[in-house]
Amino acid sequence: MKDPKLTMERSPLGSRFFSSSNTLVVAVSTGVDSMVLLDLLQNLPKLRRPRLIVAHVNHHLRTQSTAEEAFLRTYCRQRNLPLEVAQWAVAEHPAKGIEAAARRFRYSFFATVMDKYQAQAVATAHHQDDLAETVLMKLIRGGRIEQLGALRWQRPFASGALIRPLLALNKQDLRRYAKDHQLTWFEDETNRDLTPFRNRVRHRYLPSLSVENPRLVTALASDAEQINDLLGLANERLGELDATLRTERGFSLAAFRRLSESTQRSYLRYYLTKRGVATIKEEQLHQLVTGLGDQTRPPQSFQLPNQWCLVKGYREAFLKKAGQMAQEGESEGEFVVELGQWYRLRAGGAFSVTRQPDQGSVTTVWLTNNQFPLTCRPVQAGDRLLLKGGTHQRVRRVLIDQKVPRDLRANQRVIVDALGQVVWLVGVKVAWFDRRPGALPVALCQREQ
Structure with a gap:
């Protein structure tokens, strides 16, 4: 018979978290899973046994919640285990999404306990069946492949880590251990309610699919581990690619x-x-x-x-x-212009493109939807302004004709449309666009600072 304790001791977490020099918060609900976890941790060899802090949340969702809390208080007192209990009052329960809200409350409480005791990690009793259920739920719902490996041995949490020492064990392992060691635990009657999606997966879908593959739970858990390994390798390579791009x-x-x-x-x-x-x-x-x-x-x-x-x-x-102003203005080099936002100019002053001008000198130009978005960038060789009658004039010639000082020309900006056409030589001259069908007035605004 497989000994769960030995499996946990050989887990990837052992050398880091199972040490007498560490403090570990143990999330205990009084269900069979968490009671087995707590017992296993207490029976680790002395040098590998961390200081244990038991954390329990009374959700006040079941009539037996009070009895569970009382049992755990007695259990911890008899074994000299520090216990922290949080009360999730009925008045705080939302009308919808109670499972998600309960989870947020729990993990917020665990983070608080970690901080209080300067613990390195929180341990939860998630096991192989939980992992298989999560994988199957993600497959049914669809979404990103990363979610198939959502339950891992450990992940960053609060000031340390959240660890799952029992992931290699299935529910049968835990129940067998609990019976062999005569542990006391409470059954959650809500686990039989088929309204929650996870309960339907647990009691209906997984058993049906296991007829095809009696080792389905182990297979799904193995799939999740392989996905995590491949994702780890992919993220490593993508990080290297990110550095080059x-x-x-x-x-x-x-x-x-x-x-x-x-x-x-x-x-x-x-x-x-x-x-x-x-x-x-x-x-x-x-x-x-x-x-x-x-x-x-x-x-x-x-x-x-x-x-x-x-x-x-x-x-x-x-x-x-969306809507965020480019605070550095033209020092950004090139940026998409957000309508209604003011942008500083290195040469002084500011400009804005808007449909509702407020203040500052205003010129109106008629643009169609396919000319958006507009972009602000430095003047480039070859830039030309469209003039009335369909002719063009080089932007550099315009700057000379308008007697813009040579030292200011280097900082000159243009607004161009999505087709690359210059709409505005900012602060100097506006291109001419006929009032075509579908064109709308756009205000070009400028002000001193």
């Missing part, structure tokens, strides 16, 4: 376009996730790859979840919050 604000478009399409998608997932944009859908990811690869329309802004934008310039792409 990175620019001051984002990443190089020229280097990005040299990658294969599959690598572009993988890199974009990595780039966005590392910077806090984690909910992008695969369909939108394909659109981003297509848009970033299109060199016929250099400036473009892609709307992302949570008010993020991926801005595509001429040479680089970068993230910014």
Whole structure:
């Protein structure tokens, strides 16, 4: 018979967290899983046994919650184990999403206990069946492949780590151990309620699928471990790629376009996730790859979840919050102009492009939707202004004719449309665009600072 204690001692966590010099918070619900975990930890060899702090949350969701708390208080007192208990009052229970809210409350409490005792980690009693259930739930719901390996041996948490020493053990192992060692535990009657998705997976879907493969739980857990290994390798390589593509604000478009399409998608997932944009859908990811690869329309802004934008310039792409002003103005070199935002000019003053002018000198130009977004950049050789009647004039000639001092010409900015046409030689002259069908008035504003 497999001894769960030996399996836990050989886990990848042993050398780091199981030591008499460490303090470990143990999350205990009084269910069979957590009672086995607590017993195993108490029976580690003395030199490998950390100082244990028991943490329990009374969720007040069941009639037996009070009895469970009382039992655990007695258990810990008899064994001289420090115990911390939190009360999740009924008045704090939300009308919807109670499971997620309960989890947030628990983990916030665990972090508080960790800080109080300066503990290195929190240990939970997640086991192999939990891992298999999580994998199957993710497969059914769909989503990002990273989520298939959501339950790992350890992950960063609060000031230390959250560890799961029992992941190599299945539910049968734990029940057998509990019976052999005559442990006392409480059964949660809500686990039989098939309303929660996880309970349906646990009591209906996994048993049905296990008819096809009696070792399905072990197989799914193994799949999750392999996925984690491959994801670890992929993230390592993507981190190296990120270092080669990175620019001051984002990443190089020229280097990005040299990658294969599959690598572009993988890199974009990595780039966005590392910077806090984690909910992008695969369909939108394909659109981003297509848009970033299109060199016929250099400036473009892609709307992302949570008010993020991926801005595509001429040479680089970068993230910014929608509506966020480019605080450094033209020191950014090139940026997409947000309507209604003011931007400082290195030569002095500020400008804005808006549909509702407020103050400052105002000139109106008529633009169509396909001319957006607008981009601000330095003057380039070959820039020309469209004049009334369809002729053009070189921007550098305009600067000379307008007697702009030579030392100021180096800092001169232009606003160009999505087609690359100069709309405004900022502070000097505006291009002429006929009032075509569908064109709307846009105000070009300038003020002194």
